[in-house]
Amino acid sequence: MSDVRIVTEADFEDWQRALATGFLQPPVLTPEELEARRLQFVPGRLLGAFDGGRCVATFRSFAQEVTAVGGGLVPADAISNVTVSPTHRRRGLLTRMMNQDLAAAKERGDVVATLIAAEYSIYGRYGFGPATWSTQWTVEVPRAGLDPRWSGPDDGSRIELVDGAEVRKLGPEFYERFRRTQPGAVSRDELWWQFNTGAARIHSDWTEPFYAVHRAADGEVQGLVAYKSDETWNGKQPDQTASVLRLTATTVAAERALWHYLCSIDWITKVKSGYRGPDDLLPHYLPDPRAARITGHADWLWVRILDVVRALQARTYDGTGTLVLEVVDRAGLAGGRFRLQASPEGASCAPTAESADLTLDIAELASVWLGGESVLRLAALGRVREEREGAARKADALFRSSGRPWCPDIF
Numbered sequence: 001m002s003d004v005r006i007v008t009e010a011d012f013e014d015w016q017r018a019l020a021t022g023f024l025q026p027p028v029l030t031p032e033e034l035e036a037r038r039l040q041f042v043p044g045r046l047l048g049a050f051d052g053g054r055c056v057a058t059f060r061s062f063a064q065e066v067t068a069v070g071g072g073l074v075p076a077d078a079i080s081n082v083t084v085s086p087t088h089r090r091r092g093l094l095t096r097m098m099n100q101d102l103a104a105a106k107e108r109g110d111v112v113a114t115l116i117a118a119e120y121s122i123y124g125r126y127g128f129g130p131a132t133w134s135t136q137w138t139v140e141v142p143r144a145g146l147d148p149r150w151s152g153p154d155d156g157s158r159i160e161l162v163d164g165a166e167v168r169k170l171g172p173e174f175y176e177r178f179r180r181t182q183p184g185a186v187s188r189d190e191l192w193w194q195f196n197t198g199a200a201r202i203h204s205d206w207t208e209p210f211y212a213v214h215r216a217a218d219g220e221v222q223g224l225v226a227y228k229s230d231e232t233w234n235g236k237q238p239d240q241t242a243s244v245l246r247l248t249a250t251t252v253a254a255e256r257a258l259w260h261y262l263c264s265i266d267w268i269t270k271v272k273s274g275y276r277g278p279d280d281l282l283p284h285y286l287p288d289p290r291a292a293r294i295t296g297h298a299d300w301l302w303v304r305i306l307d308v309v310r311a312l313q314a315r316t317y318d319g320t321g322t323l324v325l326e327v328v329d330r331a332g333l334a335g336g337r338f339r340l341q342a343s344p345e346g347a348s349c350a351p352t353a354e355s356a357d358l359t360l361d362i363a364e365l366a367s368v369w370l371g372g373e374s375v376l377r378l379a380a381l382g383r384v385r386e387e388r389e390g391a392a393r394k395a396d397a398l399f400r401s402s403g404r405p406w407c408p409d410i411f
């Protein structure tokens, strides 16, 4: 039987080989890739399964914060790098690593665990629910109806091209402001900025994208985009695609200006949006919104609530009401019956012996927690059970939020 345990520095290279194998990537890493990945080594946060001295499964977690509805920051156990080698699949190794990690996260006091799921059907069994969704658009620039003479914003703000070193200087402060405005956004640590600007390279074939920053008239950074272009030249008509890696903005004006900028670059006939929130305004920045075609839509950030009281108290509520929730958690980590008393002034939540209004699984609670799913829809699907008539409608009104959550990052 394989031994599941915390990974030491001595195991690290073997662990990385197993990780690459599990993700069907070339199993031998360059010294530069290994060196960059060592920066992610946090003692106690890497798990592995070992069989006959060889690593056959990998699991990594790290400290993160998730933005709740209303802008509160919630401590999270972010999970990544989950693999089991094909030689050892379906023997319960993932289950053992997950159970160990979630127990440790609960013990540490993390309110939720988060991950981006490779496949939909893997993580529900561990109490995770899809909490944010993402939509990809492709803009057919010639059909968008934008003014072809556009030469940047005319409100005193400006767009500047910058390099990776500059992004590392101005990006973190900007993103700290941004993430407080966006439910579902996750924190980025210093390593994130290094990996995403090429200062440290997990993949040695990394190439520098273009970076453009939007500055308000007073110089404040209000938007940042990283994008790439394909290098096709068909000899006659320029027909290039700009692919957005990330675009975030703290104001609608900055966001609009950056999309307009991308659509105005000479030679660019298509703009691929990357992973946006499902209610992103992008189509409506175009005189003809039909020029933006949806090319992908799927679940994105999955959340596992570890502490119902703190999770429900961390977010804001537009409505006023009291609700008793029976939360079922098969793993025994966070379930129970809770009374939520919410109003725009604040919320309190505590265990209760009162009879329940609504019964739902911990995974369904995660899906409605950030406002990404509606209680009424889950009730219609039979995934939330009303114990009192009208409770689903009441809960729907309480958990509903004015915008859909969005997680711009992959981890």
Ligand SMILES: CC(=O)SCCNC(=O)CCNC(=O)[C@H](O)C(C)(C)COP(=O)(O)OP(=O)(O)OC[C@H]1O[C@@H](n2cnc3c(N)ncnc32)[C@H](O)[C@@H]1OP(=O)(O)O
Residues within 6 Å of the ligand: 022, 023, 079, 080, 081, 082, 083, 084, 085, 088, 089, 090, 091, 092, 093, 094, 095, 096, 115, 116, 117, 118, 119, 121, 122, 125
């Ligand atoms: C956050 C991230 O890193 S996402 C990346 C996830 N990794 C990958 O997709 C890489 C390729 N896949 C793998 O490495 C493995 O198949 C894993 C990690 C997904 C699963 O590991 P395993 O050790 O085989 O899972 P384990 O044996 O613990 O399975 C537990 C249960 O999940 C089910 N399960 C596991 N993987 C899958 C899957 N891909 N699809 C559907 N069900 C699955 C098993 O059938 C089992 O069900 P049961 O409890 O009803 O018997």
